[in-house]
Each structure stands twice: as structure tokens, then as C-alpha cells.
Amino acid sequence: MFLFILKILFLLAVSTAGNTVQDDLPELKWSKQYSLEAKKISLTSGLVEDLSYWRTSKKSRVDYNKGAIKQISVKRRGKNFGLQYEIHPETTEEYINKFICQKTKGSISNPITLTDILPSTSDFIHTGKEILEMGEVDKFVYLEEDLNQKTKKYIWAFLDQSSSSWIPVKLEEFVYNSWLGRLKTHNEWNYFNYKPEVNSSVFDIDQYNCTESDDSESTNIDVNNKSHVDRVFTKFQEKHNRNYKDENEHELRRQIFENNLRLIQEHNSKDSTFTLGINKLADQTPEEMERRKGLLRRKEGETGNVPFPYTKSNLSEISQNLPKEFDLRLLGVISPVKDQEDCGCCWTIGTTSAVEGALARNNGGRLLRLANQALIDCAWGFNVAGCNGGSDTGAYHWMMKYGLPTEEEYGPYNNKDGFCRIHNMTKTFPIKGFTDVTPFSIEALKVALINHGPLSVSIHATDLLTSYISGIFYDPTCDPSSLNHEVTLVGYGEYEGDTFWIVKNSWGKNWGIDGYFHISTRDNSCGITTEPTYVVF
Template structure:
């Protein structure tokens, strides 16, 4: 965490022409940071319950800094103002252990270039940053208090720094308290405390030299990078965000857009870290959606609940029959193993989840009928199923699985190869060009809110298209049995396809096929059957072929 602090100091001395730190500037209300120091510190994340011991080295003259985490288990060296023709402003060397099948805890080093746009100016004061707010007693010492606030979008940041006057009037940090709030939700998203001690005004320059013989690899492994970094450390955010951009080939239109995306990335990363620290039975992970805001993620949730849920064909089993049938079903059933499920697809930025969930169910039903796995066209539903009051979907703006199934009854679906590839946007309907079209005889609504009815529908007729409420945690699902009791009354917003069921360590789950690509949990989710807070059993439809 203190790496941020070091990084901040480095940036101040290297790049801020408007704010110059001088050891002989003794003005009380002007912050005067040391130009060289060694500090021991600790970072306490009160949300994720993480506490890390940290050591810091910095030299303005040498223009380098270093941060050691957890007794030197992870070491980071920052070399600044080493310009080259690529426009890089410096490098960071990260040394950490790795264990393989043949080696245990061998130290490795990753080198990364850091460009000017990745510099971060919010951990320590620059012009327009911290302002003097008086003095007070702090843990038995008279200290100066400095405050900094920043507001953007629905976010408010509040930082307080406590310092004492050292030799030659420099302000030596004692503690920084950093808080970030979501003002729209009224929630705190970051609460971190940095405690600093063992301050030394002089260092040995050799302590700032990385073992460059180790550092001959550029780390492109985003998830490996995140394992040794933390979202509450601004310097770590710079490194992680660079890995994310390279991994997903992100290029932003402006510096402002870049900074906006980095803040969103940090917020989502903090969500992932906080969740995973609670050991709730499923894990989250950063993925290709990590630079998207909550509002942008919602645009992908285009499913709508039917005002009057019903199938064109009645569900053929009474509650008593369902309870009898389920006693003879296998404990686990996975249609992927039967060869009935097409590969994972990606809906992109279009709110077309309803189309993908419908098509996946139709593809599976047809495969169960004749053993032939077909890749049908989601784009057809987006382009052509706007229809009348009976159909009335709205392309990338959302749709209804029930009305989509009714469209397939009436008009059928062509192969994607015959209709044309998925565009992630609304397009002209041109089904007249398709030579092979597949219809269904109808569709049924399995008994809502019934786990047993869902299992019967899956085993005898499935796959089953369902609707649910998807939140931010859903967007970053990685592994385990997903169970989220925080779903609220904001309503259903996403459609997926259930392709099986199973049990693990006594916990039952549905196997859910999503449309976010394979980078999202491998494309599939294990979704708890317990206490349907997110309403996955509210509208379970399956095609009849």
C-alpha cells in the first residue's frame, strides 16, 4: 500500500513542475515532504480485513523508489524518468516467488514500462491536493492535519493525513486514512489506513537497485499480476490496469477516458477482493468486463419478465407427478456431457441476453431430438422479432424469452452461417436469404418456483431458459456455487439457460450457460438451488420440438 506513497513521492519530484518540495520551505500550511527516506509502515484494509507490513525507500536524487510487502516476499522497484523512444517514463520491477512442479518458491522478476498517462497523483499531495486543516493530538503526539477530497460521478473520496515536523522542517507522515463512498447508494467502498513508523532520512542507494538479471520478462498474466497486488494501493492499480489493457487490447479515446476506466477498474477489483476475503462458497475474478461501470453492465442485462407468464403448451405434470418422477431422476445431470450444448458465445455490449438464452434452449432441444448440434442465429431474433403485440422484442434494448420462443414457433430460426454472423447491434431483417430454418412446435412453462419441476423439465425436455436478477457480483463470477442473498426488489434483468443440475459437498446447484464469453467463469456458472432470492425459478421455459 505504501508503494503508493513512494510512487507518489517519485511522481512529485519527477513530474510536477507546479509543485516543488524543498527541505528549507518551512511554511506551516505548505506541505514539505522528505526528498529521501526509509520508512516502515503497515496498510490496514478495513473492508477486506487485510493487514500488510510494508517497507519503503525513496530518493529524489537517485529518482527511484522501492516497496517491500510482507517482509520482502514481494519487492517492487520503480525507476523514473528513464525516457526512451517509445514514450515510457519509467519502469517497475516486481520480484516475487513462484512454485512449479520442479521448483519451489523460486524468486522471479517481471519488468514493465510505465507511461506518463499511468502516473497517479492522489496518494500524496500535489497542487490542488492536500490542504492544511490545523493540528491536534494523535496517539500522544502533536501532529499537523491535511485533508483532501475529490468527487466524480457517484464517487466521493476523503483522505486525511497526519504529519509531524522532522529535521529541516520536513513533514513526516504518521498516518493516512483513505475513504471512498458511493454517493448514489450511500455505501463505503474503500476504507484503508496507512500507519508509518521507523522513519530514517537517509538511505543506501544500493537498496534501490533491483536484481535486473532476474527481470527479463514482461508479465502479461493479468490474474498472476493481481495475486501480488492490491486495489487499495494506487501504484498497484497502475500496474494491474496496464496488464488488463494489454490482455484485453483496450485503447481509450482520451486521457480523461483512461482515468475514468482506471477508477472503475479499481472499484471492481476492490469488489472482487472484498468478496473473496469472506469465503462465501464462490469466487469472483477480474475479467473482460472489469473496466465497465454498474450502469454499463446493466445495459447487457436486457431480459424482461413477462406480465402474464405462460407457455403455448401446458406443463404436462402435476405437482404430485413431479414429486414422484424426481425420486427416479439421477442425482446429477449435465447436458454438456450428452453433446446437446453449443459452445459459449458472447453477446458483447448489446442487451441481447434474451436472444442467446432462447437460442441455446432451442439448439439443445433440437440436438436431443436428432443428435445434430446446430449453431443457430441470435442475430435473427434481434433483427426480426420486434413484431406485433404478441412478439414485441426490442433488439439490443431488451426482450422477452417467452415472446422469442413464440417467434421461433411461427417463423423458425436459421443457422448462423446461413443468416450471417452476430453483430452486437440491431440490423436489417433478411431471413429470406436463409435456406434452412428450424421451428419448434411450442414451448412450456415449467411450474414456477419449484426445484423439482425444474429438475424434471431439464431431464425430460430441457434445456430451460430462465430469467434472474444479475448484479455486479454476478458479472465477475469465477468459480464455486453462486448464492447471493443481496438480490432486491429492483426486478429481473438477465436471461440465461440452465443445462443441468448437480450437487457438491451437499449443496445442490443448477448448471447455467451464460452469454458473456469464456472469460466469464469459463462461460458456465454453478447456481445454488437454495432460497431463490434472485428469482431464477420465476419463468422457466423450455422449447417443445
């Protein structure tokens, strides 16, 4: 609230300074379509860029480096999330400066948006007039400040009296590190050759023979054409550095890859809330995928030692005021995504992430990287078996007795069982206990996430999840009673009326949505509300 009031006072001050402020000016906003050229000068890095720009309400194009790089974005409605074309020159032994075009389809998690080189005009305040090289123009200022950063923007524009529209002339941006009192970024943009109309031909891409990205190709390829499958499989091997030991393994992997292509195409041809695509797991056998899970169910009747502190009536009252969206990653209490590879240790990664988040929230926001490898090496006496699997309760009971050390002292995750070194540690972080959240309750899960999260949750990870690349995952074949994978719940959100949980997985940053996936809140999707837990310090 203080920062908001500070911002308002600043804008009121600058808006009343001087005698040149005109209250009868129309609102500063840009035309729905226009073209211009710009020179961007970074006074902090010394970089100078020349750009050409075209914009309509549904399309944008930016040319960089005197037209060498062209980026065309197309906004689309409905279930199409836009298109983007990246065009660049390539020179090889066969040709010189040949334009290559890559087409990318947007998705629910990564929709294509139009590129803007003019700032949003909301919150800019008119402060008077100034004389630039072209003559007298109007000046506007914008200020935003939080605990870490302060941003100032000044834009100069003049009003075209014939059309009552604003024409940009210059933009200057300053970004300061508030803690250090240091200038981080200082950019200056000069705009010229502004035109209020756009010839639609500038968006034509037919001459560039654009090819689709790998994910699009997995949907469009003819899986009954051997040469097509071979071509995509070769690209997959190159992208993921696959080197098979002999022809037999090569043929086995290719057959698995082809089967997954068929699964991807069959799914994507249906009306679904999520999309499948070729990812790094496209050549893995079901047995290998089991090694990328590893959850063993807790013993019957085994529950947390700290009771859930909310009654049904408490939850009903609190849930009336919950935010529509919540994401703990924005609070800086979620560590980077790990890749468990072929060690069945999801039970250590999901629980360790919960401990890291709880510790950060308990110590003023300081996030420490804790060593899940210690659980793999040392917790065998708690009914767990290292890379051969374990339970969340086994992990918690061990952490109650010994505590987790930091990765810095114990060592990083190494995808293998190892010698236990817990008794050599100078400091560990034991937990007081863990709490089982009321099962099968969306409200209880949201309240626990906001007040105590992140949470370690158990799910049934199916074959469809293996090929997930975007969207809100919902697989009716999931069996909520057959939980086989431990993951970390970090938030929830909403898209076009569908609500979803934001889940951190342990299959690497290059899987899913940067290592995460969104899963529907409907019907206890894949068992996510069956056994959620959080830790207590």
C-alpha cells in the same frame, strides 16, 4: 449393458489365457511415494519426450525437456483447492535462460490435482509373464470400449519381493476410433531409475521467486497503494487489449477498475462459496453492464401454450430416482458460448440455446447452430426491440410463426441490429410452442431439464456476478422479482454438500468458468426458478 458385458468377457478371456497366470500375486498398485524417469514415444506423431517424476501422497513434480520445464502440484484440504507452480526458462536482451515461476491457486471449479504419469491400476487384469530386456516381468491388460472409441493399455511391471510392491517397467497405449476402424493414438512409455523414496527438497520453490497469477494478485494487492493499482491495471489493459481514447477515459476506467478491486477483495476476504477476480469486465460501467443483459419482463399473465405435463405427485415420485449430477454438455446438445458484447440481446441467446438443444434431442443428436441474429433483426412486431432488449415470450411467439434459420444460411451474430432476411431463407425450424415449468420448484426444474432441456431461465444479474470467476454463486442481495438477464440452464451438480445449477451465460468463453457459472439451488437464487421455460417441437 452390452458393452459392460463385452468388457468383462474380454478380461476374463485374457486372464485365463496361457499357463503363466499366477492367482497368488498381490494386487497391482503403486507405492504412495516414488520417483522415476520415463521416455514417452508417440508412434502416431513421432514425438519423443524425456521426463523425470517425483510423487508423494500430497505433492507431485514433473520435469520436461531435460528439466527446462518444471511443474510442481500441491494437494491441499479444506477450502484450499491446491497450488501449482509452473517454472520455465526465458531469454531476453537483459538475461539468458532465467527461470520464471508462475503460481496458480486452485478453485472449487478448477481444483489442482497431482500429475500422474503412471496409469490408474483399477481394472487391469494380470495376463501372464513376458521376457523384456531387463528379464522376466508380469504383464497386465486393460480394455475400455464405447460406441465411438476403444482403448487398450498394456503395462509391464515386476514385483519387488523385499517390499511386496510393484515397480513399473513399460506402458503401451492404443486408442482406436470405433466408427472409422482407425488407430488414433499409439504411445509407448519406458520407465527406469525407479526409487521408492523421495527427497522432500525436490519440491522446494523458494529459489524461483514465484509470482501469483492475476486472479490471486487481485486478492493480495494493496488497493490503497496507487503504484500497485497502476501496475495491475496496466497488466489488465495489455491482457484485454484496452486502448482508451484519451486521458479522461483512461482515468475513468482506472477508477472503475480500482472500485472493482476493492469489491473483489472485500468479498474474497469473507467466508463464501464463490470467488471473484479480475476479468475482462473489470473496467465496465454499470450502464455498460446493463447492455450485456437486456431482458424485458414478459407481460403479466403471459404463459406458455404447452402445459407442463407433470403433476405434483408425478414430480414427487420421479424425483426419488433422479441422478445426483446431470450435464447436457456431455450429451453434445449444447452449442458454444456466445459473447453478446454491448448488444442487449440475452433474450435471443438464452432462448436460441434452448431451441438448439431441443432440436438436437428431437433429431437424433445432430446439433445445429441457429441464428439468434434473426430474432434481433426480425422480431420487432412481437414487443421486443433488438439490441435494446426483449422478452423470452416475444422470442418464442416469433419462432412459432417463422422458425429459426441456421447461422450458416442467415449469418452469424454481429452485435448490432440489422436488416431482416428471414423471407430469403430456404429452411427454418419453427417450434410448436413453449412450456412454463412449475415455478419455485427444484424438483420440477430437474425433471424438466433431464427430459426436455436445456431450459431458458431468467435471473437477476447483480454486480457480484460481473466479477465471478469460480465457485457456487449465491448473492442474497439478488431480487427474484427484478429479472434482467436471460441465460440457459444445462445441468446441475453437487460439491461438498452444496447443490448448484450449471448455467451457460452470454458474456464470452473468457468469462466465469469457460463462459458458464454455477449458482446455488438455495432460496430461488437470483430468481432462477421463477420463469423457466423449454421449447416443444
